[in-house]
Amino acid sequence: NGKTPPDPSRSDPNFPFEVPDPPQGKFAAVTDENGPGRRILYRDITLDGRYLLRLTVFYVNVGTFSAATISSRNTISDEPQYRIDLVxxxxxxxxxxxxxxxxxxxxxxxxxxxxxxPTEVTFDLSPWAGQTIRLRFAAADNQGPLHAGVDNIRFERREP
Incomplete structure (x- = not known):
């Protein structure tokens, strides 16, 4: 509900797992579901210069990851996957x-x-300087809970 602080020992009564402490601050974004499906979080961002993207990712997966497949509509399928894309x-x-x-x-x-x-990922966004891009986080599963998390997302300006 967005108002109850997470309790790492009881994050999901059907599949308890320990949510890693956020590397920055008190909160992180984590999928926490009881059934199969797709969860997508995104933000459109205008890059007014050259930036380096830094973020921390983590996950716990009960099933096994699948190769990234594309449905007949060229969309994210429900096979277990966790991906972060620039779109x-x-x-x-x-x-x-x-x-x-x-x-x-x-x-x-x-x-x-x-x-x-929790693992830090870095990515150079310089090729898209001056453009509006979409940063998308997607988790999909059909074989059991996949708890995917992201935290400490930051854009560091790069010198020209």
């Missing part, structure tokens, strides 16, 4: 079509461990 701001929010995805920033792959502790 054209005019694209449908769930599109993974090559003409819409500008860059893949992070993605869990088949064979990856079922747990990823």
């Amino acid at each position: 054209s701001a005019s694209a449908p929010v769930d599109s993974v079509a090559k003409e819409h995805v500008l860059a893949n920033i992070f993605q869990a792959h088949p064979g990856d461990p079922p747990r990823l502790p």
Whole structure:
């Protein structure tokens, strides 16, 4: 409900797992669901210069990750995956079509461990300076809970 602080020992009564402490501040964004589906969080951002994106990702997955597949509509499928993409701001929010995805920033792959502790990811956004882009976080699952998290998202200005 957005008003109750998380309790790491009881984050999900059906599949309890410990939510890592946020590396920055007191809160992080984490998917916490009881059934299959897709969860997408995004923000359109105008880059008024050259920036380096830094963020912290983590996950706990009960199933196994699938290869990134595209449905017949070129959208994120429900097979277990966690991905962070840079997408054209005019694209449908769930599109993974090559003409819409500008860059893949992070993605869990088949064979990856079922747990990823908080891990910093960096990505150079300089090629899109002066443009409005969409930063998209997507988690999908159909084999059991996948708890995907992100925290400490920041844009560091780069010198020309």
